[in-house]
Amino acid sequence: MTPSPELLAASGARSGDAPVPPIPTGGGWRIIGAKELADHLSSVRFLILTAALGLAAVASVAATSGGIREVAQGASGSPAIFLKLFTLGSSNLPALIDWIAVLGPLLGVAFGFDAVNNERTERTLPRLLSGPIWRDDVVNGKFAGALVTIALMLAAVLVVVAGVGVVQLGLVPQPEDILRLLVWYVVAVVYIGFWLALATLCSVLLRRAAFSGMAAAAAWLVTAAFSTFLVGSVADVLAPAPADATFEQQLANATMRQDLSHLFPGNVFSEATQAILDPSVRTTGLVLSTQVDRAVPSVLSFDQSLLVVWPQVVALIALTAICFGLAYVAFMRQEVRA
Amino acid sequence: MGIMAIRTEGLTKRYGAFTAVDGLDLEVRFGEVFGLLGPNGAGKTTTILMLLGLTERSAGTAEVLGLDPARHPLEVKRQVGYLPDEVGFYGDLTGRQNLRFTGRLNRLDRGEAETRIDELLERVGLSEAADKRVDTYSRGMRQRLGLADVLIKGPRIVVLDEPTAAIDPVGVAELLTLIRGLAVDHGVAVMLSSHLLPQVERVCDRVGIFVRGRMVEQGTVAELVARMPAQEVLLEIGVDGDPTATRAALAAVPGVSIHDQDRIDPRIWTVATDGDRRRELVAGLIADGLPVFHVRRVGIELDALYRRYFAQAGEGVADDAVA
Numbered sequence: 001m002t003p004s005p006e007l008l009a010a011s012g013a014r015s016g017d018a019p020v021p022p023i024p025t026g027g028g029w030r031i032i033g034a035k036e037l038a039d040h041l042s043s044v045r046f047l048i049l050t051a052a053l054g055l056a057a058v059a060s061v062a063a064t065s066g067g068i069r070e071v072a073q074g075a076s077g078s079p080a081i082f083l084k085l086f087t088l089g090s091s092n093l094p095a096l097i098d099w100i101a102v103l104g105p106l107l108g109v110a111f112g113f114d115a116v117n118n119e120r121t122e123r124t125l126p127r128l129l130s131g132p133i134w135r136d137d138v139v140n141g142k143f144a145g146a147l148v149t150i151a152l153m154l155a156a157v158l159v160v161v162a163g164v165g166v167v168q169l170g171l172v173p174q175p176e177d178i179l180r181l182l183v184w185y186v187v188a189v190v191y192i193g194f195w196l197a198l199a200t201l202c203s204v205l206l207r208r209a210a211f212s213g214m215a216a217a218a219a220w221l222v223t224a225a226f227s228t229f230l231v232g233s234v235a236d237v238l239a240p241a242p243a244d245a246t247f248e249q250q251l252a253n254a255t256m257r258q259d260l261s262h263l264f265p266g267n268v269f270s271e272a273t274q275a276i277l278d279p280s281v282r283t284t285g286l287v288l289s290t291q292v293d294r295a296v297p298s299v300l301s302f303d304q305s306l307l308v309v310w311p312q313v314v315a316l317i318a319l320t321a322i323c324f325g326l327a328y329v330a331f332m333r334q335e336v337r338a
Numbered sequence: 339m340g341i342m343a344i345r346t347e348g349l350t351k352r353y354g355a356f357t358a359v360d361g362l363d364l365e366v367r368f369g370e371v372f373g374l375l376g377p378n379g380a381g382k383t384t385t386i387l388m389l390l391g392l393t394e395r396s397a398g399t400a401e402v403l404g405l406d407p408a409r410h411p412l413e414v415k416r417q418v419g420y421l422p423d424e425v426g427f428y429g430d431l432t433g434r435q436n437l438r439f440t441g442r443l444n445r446l447d448r449g450e451a452e453t454r455i456d457e458l459l460e461r462v463g464l465s466e467a468a469d470k471r472v473d474t475y476s477r478g479m480r481q482r483l484g485l486a487d488v489l490i491k492g493p494r495i496v497v498l499d500e501p502t503a504a505i506d507p508v509g510v511a512e513l514l515t516l517i518r519g520l521a522v523d524h525g526v527a528v529m530l531s532s533h534l535l536p537q538v539e540r541v542c543d544r545v546g547i548f549v550r551g552r553m554v555e556q557g558t559v560a561e562l563v564a565r566m567p568a569q570e571v572l573l574e575i576g577v578d579g580d581p582t583a584t585r586a587a588l589a590a591v592p593g594v595s596i597h598d599q600d601r602i603d604p605r606i607w608t609v610a611t612d613g614d615r616r617r618e619l620v621a622g623l624i625a626d627g628l629p630v631f632h633v634r635r636v637g638i639e640l641d642a643l644y645r646r647y648f649a650q651a652g653e654g655v656a657d658d659a660v661a
Contacts, residue, residue, distance in 0.1 A: 025412065031442050031443055035442075039428075122428065122429060123422070123424055123425065124427060126387075126420070126422040127422055127440075127484075128443075130419075131440065131443035131444060132412045132413075132415045132416040132444060132445070133415075133443060134412070336392045336393060337383065337393075
């Protein structure tokens with residue numbers, strides 16, 4: 001590395017009086033996001049997770065096809081039969097949407113748990129931040145890059161499954177089916193975004209990627225495995241329903257359980273999924289037997305279904321935004337070194 | 339001549355009760371190399387981070403290119419190249435890809451960036467390794483890649499944090515020549531921090547001795563040396579004889595005190611003298627029948643000065659511990 005005038009010329013070094021180069025004002029997150037996306041798409045973890053999700057999709061569709069034939073024969077003109085491709089499980093295998101409810105958090109955690117702490121252990125953060133970008137560009141770009149990766153992966157799986165449905169089973173989607181599927185897709189991405197944000201938060205707070213990954217995975221396990229139990233115990237304390245409870249007490253207990261369960265994004269997502277993908281679902285709330293007495297079974301139009309799950313959708317967006325907000329603030333308050 | 343490259347007044351950074359940087363006054367001009375010298379933990383990196391707007395200052399003012407880095411971080415960071423201490427790169431990308439990413443962050447035109455990357459990689463001697471993943475690079479290679487990374491944006495100010503720490507002596511010499519060229523031929527302001535004074539003293543126009551958050555001395559090397567008391571000259575002497583006799587003979591020369599006996603080669607002694615007493619020392623030893631095979635003046639004057647301030651800092655720490 002013999003220094004020479006050419007190097008200095010090549011470096012573009014200017015004298016003190018040279019004109020100031022154009023100063024970028026924003027958009028740094030896009031540059032970082034694009035790099036993250038490129039990194040993820042060529043990573044081993046992307047391959048593994050795509051394989052896992054793809055396998056789940058193929059298996060569940062294969063298992064579902066028999067069930068769909070029965071449904072179709074049993075009720076020709078059954079509404080939204082195309083969507084059954086995604087919602088109908090078999091005795092051995094859960095439906096595709098259940099797979100995604102389970103694997104979605106895993107995707108979020110997998111693409112987020114080492115987002116920031118990896119920059120620290122690799123010592124790239126000071127160099128990155130010494131570029132002409134704002135500090136929040138880093139956390140925004142990381143989140144955006146990972147979320148786009150996940151969205152691409154999910155879209156690919158859905159398209160493949162839909163294609164199998166059309167070609168193999170001759171199920172032709174109605175425009176409304178496609179609309180429902182699209183809305184569900186957006187909601188699913190937001191839901192996975194929640195876990196991605198949680199994992200990003202862990203990666204900001206915990207310096208070791210291994211700890212961060214374990215913490216995020218533990219949070220997912222706890223909510224997945226114990227949410228019913230937790231909700232039940234807390235509700236029984238706040239609104240007790242003893243064996244000889246009155247109707248009002250029982251109702252209060254049930255309402256409390258439902259309200260509390262909305263604190264867990266998994267429950268909110270599963271309610272949203274039901275109502276969006278199944279037009280015969282008319283409410284996600286409590287239904288008393290007197291209310292459905294002599295009700296005529298019917299299906300809801302797309303906009304009516306959307307109305308039913310609007311609170312869930314908003315809640316999911318809010319949970320994701322809060323979680324990402326925490327990660328954002330935590331990152332902004334950290335020292336560059338440390 | 340217009341604005342200063344870097345100017346600070348009373349720059350202070352506190353972490354709770356701990357003051358990392360205490361009232362720093364600093365000026366760096368275009369076309370000069372300024373050495374910020376001090377032991378580890380003196381606050382050098384904290385100072386640099388404040389100058390880049392990467393950490394908030396607690397008090398005082400800072401101007402980089404006439405701009406406040408806390409208010410205009412992008413303008414400052416676009417024109418200041420920063421090589422962090424133990425620079426890191428994305429290990430799963432190649433050297434070239436890492437540089438390309440930096441080019442994008444700096445919004446360089448794609449074609450222009452590619453030409454510049456090729457040139458820089460060649461000049462830092464990484465052309466052959468350019469398309470290998472960085473996690474196969476040695477520390478020295480990373481440091482050289484770091485230098486290319488700093489220069490790719492065509493900076494008007496270059497800030498190097500411990501640039502020589504990870505490289506071999508030949509690499510250090512090449513690096514310093516390059517740094518010198520940046521300042522002299524291209525008017526770039528260079529600020530480098532180091533705890534290895536002898537390595538960087540040669541290229542610095544001015545140095546500041548930075549101890550425990552305070553600038554204790556600042557000026558050209560000659561100015562600082564002129565302020566030094568005369569007695570702090572260190573000599574290294576190799577004597578092939580009985581250690582006890584040698585010790586006695588050395589101590590017998592007026593104005594000489596024994597500083598150290600080398601642990602690995604006990605024939606090598608380090609003595610402190612008031613002024614240059616090589617002649618008297620050699621004459622005395624020979625007169626006592628002790629063969630002298632090596633005499634060397636250790637370090638330059640600045641090294642002694644640096645040693646002196648660091649010794650003071652050490653005592654200061656001890657005082658604090660007692661208090």
